Amino acid sequence: MSVSNRLIYLPLGGAGEIGMNTYVYGYGPEDRERLIVVDLGVTFADMGTTPGIDLIMADVSWLEERADRIEAIFITHAHEDHIGALGHLWPRLKKRVYARRFTAAIGRLKFDELGLPTDVIQTVASRPETIEAGPFRVQFVPVAHSIPESAALIIDTPAGRIVHSGDFKLDPTPIVGEGWSEVLFREIAAETPVKALMCDSTNVFSPHAGRSEASLADPIHGLIAGAGGLVVATTFASNVARLKTLAEAGRAAGRSVCLLGRAMQRMVKVAEETGVLTDFPSTIPVEQAVEVSRQNLMLIVTGSQGERRAATAQLSRGKYLGMELKEGDLFLFSSKTIPGNERDVLRIMNAFSEMGVDVMDDAGGRYHVSGHANRPDLELMHEIIKPQMLIPMHGEHRHLREHVKLGATRGIVGEIATNGMMIDLTGDRPEVAEYVDVGRVYLDGSVLIGAMDGVVRDRIRLALNxxxxxxxxxxxxxxxxxxxxxxxxxxxxxxxxxxxxxxxxxxxxxxxxxxxxxxxxxxxxxxxxxxxxxxxxxxxxxxxxxxxxxxxxxxxxxx
Amino acid sequence: MSVSNRLIYLPLGGAGEIGMNTYVYGYGPEDRERLIVVDLGVTFADMGTTPGIDLIMADVSWLEERADRIEAIFITHAHEDHIGALGHLWPRLKKRVYARRFTAAIGRLKFDELGLPTDVIQTVASRPETIEAGPFRVQFVPVAHSIPESAALIIDTPAGRIVHSGDFKLDPTPIVGEGWSEVLFREIAAETPVKALMCDSTNVFSPHAGRSEASLADPIHGLIAGAGGLVVATTFASNVARLKTLAEAGRAAGRSVCLLGRAMQRMVKVAEETGVLTDFPSTIPVEQAVEVSRQNLMLIVTGSQGERRAATAQLSRGKYLGMELKEGDLFLFSSKTIPGNERDVLRIMNAFSEMGVDVMDDAGGRYHVSGHANRPDLELMHEIIKPQMLIPMHGEHRHLREHVKLGATRGIVGEIATNGMMIDLTGDRPEVAEYVDVGRVYLDGSVLIGAMDGVVRDRIRLALNxxxxxxxxxxxxxxxxxxxxxxxxxxxxxxxxxxxxxxxxxxxxxxxxxxxxxxxxxxxxxxxxxxxxxxxxxxxxxxxxxxxxxxxxxxxxxx
Known part of the structure; x- marks a missing residue:
């Protein structure tokens, strides 16, 4: 190994925000490092700051200018904040994409819709399968999260081993897919000392250990068993485990179950086709559901965040696909409201209240658990991995800062690395090597525009004045x-x-x-x-x- | 009393939403009832649904068309959602306004700014002082809330006694002003049976009894005593008791205290001038504060909701009035974030995090308490007042609905009366008498426009398209x-x-x-x-x- 080689880490999105995860690793001589990209995610627009915008993603100009140095793209899991920009940005990078089978299948569907070649997305089995990408050797390690087949990445380089946590929770019983395995991670750390842990920071402020997906079955079964009228439940479409728990609870209560919403049907279909999901309860199509009496029916619907066109919002406005809620029905939000969506969700809850529907949500924590590791879980991860350095990611600045502090209590040297900060990991401690110009790109209709182009600024001015x-x-x-x-x-x-x-x-x-x-x-x-x-x-x-x-x-x- | 007289209640705002409280009571022959108005409040606009709008208030056309039947306007307290529309709508009603001294003083300041006659606002002492307004006899009863001199109204009519709770909590030690007195309310209920309780519903979903304002003193003193750098705290400008607790904690820690933000200075000034606040710690002006070393200084600032122009947001963007936060400073949000403001508040917290400032908020409930009665407190209120009927107000539909259910557990007949529902209270149970066309009016620059005029719809279209x-x-x-x-x-x-x-x-x-x-x-x-x-x-x-x-x-x- 030449002394002039260095190992770098560069977040282009997701570090200093929750959303649009886009991370880069590099190894080689300065400015000639070979690169890999981990995740290409989006963040969602809102009327207040980005009116009319369809999606927000990281500006990957830095990568585009160095496309000849990129070895490959790895996608940790199929949440939109990790995979949502892949189809929109791939034409600028045009590199092979690696993902586990469920994630790869979702990616291929997106490529197909955009008219992109689906064969560039290659399915990878979990460790010990290893992808060689220039100086990098990469393994996918199954972790539990709120979507099937989330993965941590083990990235081995001549300068040492990196563990990129992906989005994870310490859940040994996640209902669908492999549970988190402490043994596996201890083995990984024992095999080769870990130079750096890049770690999910979302729940660093949640003081209690996370709860398992499996802990929801009893409360949800109980709630639905006790319901008299129509039961409707919503959750994130990609939370296939939750869909299964909900559907099983409906079936156990003697109800026919109908999935409403394209995104949800697609997730279940892909999960079944890829073999991730084998025993989902039988469901009926909506045409059949309208014939079932309400006390014998359960709908599982999209739109837990109040999205205008999703089934939840449609039902709150009245009849939708022949279905209509009324006095005595139950609506369950088996989900949390993402900050910024409160008004939309509350508006819907109140509309249901006006119909006489009983609305339950995650207040009290009985009907929803988070997909991210909480503070004590992060501490355990630090203890298991024993990294030389801790670089928090997947968090707003306050999360990253708190996570570095948390690592420091165990003597781990950390760095708050936000978007655009290139970190040199070669030595004994993380060093800021460079500040790269980063920004955001907006998908507006069919066009990608720069966040600073003035288009959105003008729209806001029109709206205000x-x-x-x-x-x-x-x-x-x-x-x-x-x-x-x-x-x-x-x-x-x-x-x-x-x-x-x-x-x-x-x-x-x-x-x-x-x-x-x-x-x-x-x-x-x-x-x-x-x-x-x-x-x-x-x-x-x-x-x-x-x-x-x-x-x-x-x-x-x-x- | 002629059989043809009736007692009616008509919410025009505040029932089915939290904001723009505007309630009407009437007594007399049908369609010739003499009327009183209780509160004329605003709700705040947001970029998402009401871009460019300055304030939102109830459409009082129904009242305006019946102005000759209005006896008086009563304002329960000086929060903007109860008094904020008074100056804008008064010219349409032109009736005498009654309020307690602090509320009246705030009202007169607003009238003065708008060039309206301040002498139409009359100061009323608390019960037993009684205002005769046509068939109504009205008393102001002190209740604890998060602003000085909040009042419940006792409204006596030939058809019976009404208790209009106003915004209240069961706090015997509210730091500033009179505490809630169970004896007093038992006396009121014993004196005359209460026909109807119109009751604050804000916290009906909060399962535990509310905590006293006084309970914050120890945690806040402890936090500030342990701080090393500059200490900055924000809360609602009108929460004079909190300002006092904060300032006392700062002084106790040997710090000079400076109030930043016009709204806050004005509230303290009015509270002192009206005699509500007598022993506020000494403060220094900002010109002097810039000369004090940071470990000896505490700033109390406006902008707890992330308002762009308030001191909190200004400080998050850098130097403001010579003050600048840095590594090792402490910023305390002694407040809760109102739904819809999360993004703005989080943006500010992250900006502080980038500066290395430690940010504390109400997570864990140590540094903030609500100003509204929680569920067990409401139950106690029902028990004390023993009303024949319960009409929940000051809540979204889901709050009103839950509050009616809560009353029903004690056998009290209730009614979910939302804006525009005229309720006949004359008989043994509330009856919907009529649906009145209601809506919202927007203050847009200097003009009042109807919510349905299409102006805002066009702005949203411009912003989206x-x-x-x-x-x-x-x-x-x-x-x-x-x-x-x-x-x-x-x-x-x-x-x-x-x-x-x-x-x-x-x-x-x-x-x-x-x-x-x-x-x-x-x-x-x-x-x-x-x-x-x-x-x-x-x-x-x-x-x-x-x-x-x-x-x-x-x-x-x-x-």
């Missing part, structure tokens, strides 16, 4: 041809003086432009500035707001 | 004069074919309009429809989105 459009036509002498025309959108029609606002603006424009100096009238910029000033002045007087203004000056003389 | 403006000029023969002009806002500049989107639209418009049939070209509606269709078609092809389109057709022949 409204829009005034002015058309001014000038003749060959730069004199106004007719009156200026003002169209308003997103603004009150009538203000203080109780006359139409657009009329007042047009009158004022006509007056001012009729007597404006020639140097203003012949200069587009000056003219636009004058028009903008007048529009805003009238608006402030009349409605106390300054709208966005767009001016179109048409000069007929120029024809 | 972006805006394309098209100017088309036609000559006297309805032929296009020059090319169409397209301006885009909030849209990507470049789409699939990598050419400027506006150019592509202009080219397509020129082509289509150049060969459009005369019947299209001479009809504004048909022409606009054609233009809109072309714009959207190009946009869908290029960027996969359908923008909002505004078309300005100028016909020079019409001059």
């Amino acid at each position: 409204g829009h005034a459009m002015v058309s001014v036509i000038l003749d060959e002498n730069d004199d106004p041809l007719g009156d200026a025309w003002v169209e308003l959108m997103g603004l009150p029609e009538i203000g203080r003086s109780e006359k139409p606002l657009a009329d007042l603006m047009e009158t004022e424009l006509t007056e001012v432009l009729g007597s404006a100096p020639a140097k203003v009238m012949r200069d587009d910029d000056k003219l636009e500035e004058t028009v903008r000033r007048i529009i805003r002045q009238v608006a402030v007087e009349e409605i106390g707001k300054k709208p966005e203004v767009t001016v179109v000056v048409s000069r007929l003389a120029e024809e | 972006g805006h394309a403006m098209v100017s088309v000029i036609l000559d006297e023969n309805d032929d296009p004069l020059g090319d169409a002009w397209v301006e885009l806002m909030g849209l990507p500049e470049i789409g699939r074919s990598e050419k400027p989107l506006a150019d592509l639209m202009e080219t397509e418009l020129t082509e289509v309009l150049g060969s459009a049939p005369a019947k299209v070209m001479r009809d504004d509606d048909k022409l606009e429809e054609t233009v809109r269709r072309i714009i959207r078609q190009v946009a869908v092809e290029e960027i996969g989105k359908k923008p909002e389109v505004t078309v300005v057709v100028s016909r020079l022949a019409e001059e």
Whole structure:
């Protein structure tokens, strides 16, 4: 091993936020390291900060410029915040993708929809199968999480072994898939000392040890057994284990079970096709469900986060696919509300309340458990892996900071590495090697745009201030041809003086432009500035707001 | 008492939501009842559903049309969700306003700012002082809450006694102001049987008895005594008791205390001027605070909900009024995050984390208590008041529903009365008398607009879809004069074919309009429809989105 080789870690997304996980490892001479990418995830847009945006992902320009140095892409599991950007960003990287069979199957479905080649996604068995990717040797180690076949990665390099935890919890009985195995992880740490543990930080503030997925069966069975009317339950579509627990509880209570929502049906289908799920209770299609009496029926539906078009929201608005909730029914949110979605979820809960439906949620923790390791679980992981260094990931800054502190209590040297911080892991402690320009890219309709392009900023301005459009036509002498025309959108029609606002603006424009100096009238910029000033002045007087203004000056003389 | 008289209750806001409390009581012959109004509050806008809106309040058209029947307005306390609309809606009602001295003083400040007559707000002492308002006799009864001088109202009518709880908690030691007195409420119930209890429902889902404001002193003192660097704490500006506890803890730890934020300074000033607050620790102005070493200083600041312009958010962005947080400082959120504000608050916590500041919040319940009665407290209130009927208020639908159920366990007949449901209380049980059209009114800049006016709907559309403006000029023969002009806002500049989107639209418009049939070209509606269709078609092809389109057709022949 040449002394000039180094081992680097570079988060491009997911470090300093929960979402859009995108991590890079490199090994080799400085600036010529061979690279691997771990996960290409998305984060979700919201009306408040990213109106109209479909998906948010990491800006991978740094990777794109170094595409010839990338050996491979590894996806730890099929949650959208780990795989959601793969199809959108893959055309920029065009490297082989490795994942376990369930994750790979989900990835291929996405590639198929986008018209991308599905054969670049290769299925990998779990350890001891090993992928050689340049200087890296990578193994997938099964961990429990809230989706089938989540994996930690063992990344062996000439500079030492890295354990990339992926999203995990210490659950020996996860209902679907392999449970977490302490023995396995002790073996991994004993086999080769671990240089660095890159570790999930989501629940570092949760003080009690996490609970097993299996612990939910009894409360959920009890709840559904005691229900009189229709039972509807929602959870994350990809939480196949939960779907199974819910469906089994429905069947045990003598109910027919119907899955509503495309995402959920797809997850169950893929889980069955890949052999991950073998004994899911029988379900009936919705066409058949509408014929079943409500006390004998259970619906399991999408939309636990209040998504407008998902089944939960549809049912809260009334009849959906022939189904309608009413007095005496039960609706179970077997899920937690992700911060930012509270208003949407509460709106739905209240709509159900208006229908007389009893709504249960995760208050009290009886009907939902998290998929992430809690604080004591993280401590156990530190103890088992005994890494030389701890680099927290998958967390907001406060999570990363707390996780470094937690590691320090055991004497593990840590580093808060946020997006764009390239960390040199070669020596005895993590060193910041470089700050890489990072950012976000938005999927807007069918186009990828930069977060700083100004498009979203303009949309927010339009939403806050409204829009005034002015058309001014000038003749060959730069004199106004007719009156200026003002169209308003997103603004009150009538203000203080109780006359139409657009009329007042047009009158004022006509007056001012009729007597404006020639140097203003012949200069587009000056003219636009004058028009903008007048529009805003009238608006402030009349409605106390300054709208966005767009001016179109048409000069007929120029024809 | 004539048989034809009736006693009615009509919530116009606050029933089916938490916010904009606006309640009406009436007594008299049907449709000629004399009316009183209790509270005129606001709710806050958010970017997601009400972009650009300053405040949201109940539509009081029903009251305005019956202004001659209104006897008076009563304000229970000075929280914005109870008093915030008073100044904006008073000009429509113009009736005398009654409140306790602290609330009245806050009301007069608001009236003064809006140029309204302050002398219409009359200060009322607490029970036994009684306001005669037509058939109503009203007393203010002190209750503990998270603001000084909150009051329940005893409303005596010829048809019986009503207890309107206001916002309350069962706190005998609220630090500032009178504590809740069980004796007093037992006396009220013993004096005259209570026909109806209109009751705060906010915390009906909180299973444990509420804790006293006084219980926070020890944990807060301990936390601050142990801090090494600068200490900053935030809470709701109007929680004068909390401000006192915080300031005392700071002083006890040998720190100078500085209040940052206009709202907070104003609340303390008014509380002192009205005699509600007598022994607030001495504070120093910010000009002096910048000279104090950080281990000897404590700031108490506004902005616990992450409001952009408040001190907390300002400090999270860097230097503010000469103050700057750094490694080793402590920031305490002595507050809870109101649903919907999570993202803003978390963003700030993470910014502090990046500065190396230790952030404490109400997790674990050590540094914050709620101002509302919890479930067991509500049960005790029911037991004490023994009302014939229970009408829950101050809650979302799910709260009202649960509260009715809770009352039913004690055999009290209840009714879920949401905004617009007029309830006849005259008989032995509440009866829905009528459904009144209700809605919301928005303060937008300086103008009040209806929630259904379409202004906000248009803003949301602009934000989601972006805006394309098209100017088309036609000559006297309805032929296009020059090319169409397209301006885009909030849209990507470049789409699939990598050419400027506006150019592509202009080219397509020129082509289509150049060969459009005369019947299209001479009809504004048909022409606009054609233009809109072309714009959207190009946009869908290029960027996969359908923008909002505004078309300005100028016909020079019409001059």
